[in-house]
Amino acid sequence: MTVLNIALLVILAIILVALIAVIGFYIIIYNRFMRLRNAAVATLGQIRVALRKRLDLISSLVEAVSSYARFEKDVLENVTRLRSRIATASPEEIAQAERETRSLLARLLAIVEQYPDLKTAETVKKLMDAVQSVEDEIARHRYTYNNIIQEYNTMIDTIPSRFVALAAGLQKLPYLEVGEGLEQRPSTAFYGEKSSVE
DSSP states (O other): OOOHHHHHHHHHHHHHHHHHHHHHHHHHHHHHHHHHHHHHHHHHHHHHHHHHHHHHHHHHHHHHHHHTSOOOHHHHHHHHHHHHHHHHOOHHHHHHHHHHHHOOOOHHHHHHHOOHHHHHHHHHHHHHHHHHHHHHHHHHHHHHHHHHHHHHHHHHHHHTTHHHHHHHTTOOOOOOOOOTSSSSSOOOOOSSSSSSSS
């Protein structure tokens, strides 16, 4: 074997090793993108479940206070509409549903506040505690989701993972924007009570 043949074999071996390394790198980075995307989808699903729980609790609160105050038909229709819409909601639609459910909850709290007997009713207190628990759950899931999205989007913006994203046609994923006034959980404490949120 001549020196030229040996040199050619070494060059081919180096090219082969480099090609395997590039393919291996691509696979590792691509799999990381997919793990993050799947984690985001799963967390968004958990947020949807928690929002449905919140809407169920709002329905239960409506039933609990209906003997004290007449509710417009639209309140229950809104709850039903929101509940069905959440099942396939995008992050933007979830943020809108979040605003609407908070508005419904605020209306309920205003009604409960007007009736002292309601504020002390055991059923209403239990439902309000359950609402607070769901609010905590939603906040945790939203925080987790946005952290996952931040990592995913940062990988798209940084080199060398940016090259994998471009090659695979991956786009940035949207954050779950909470909007003004949604950074704080709604308080379920009545006036004159100490809120656990504060």
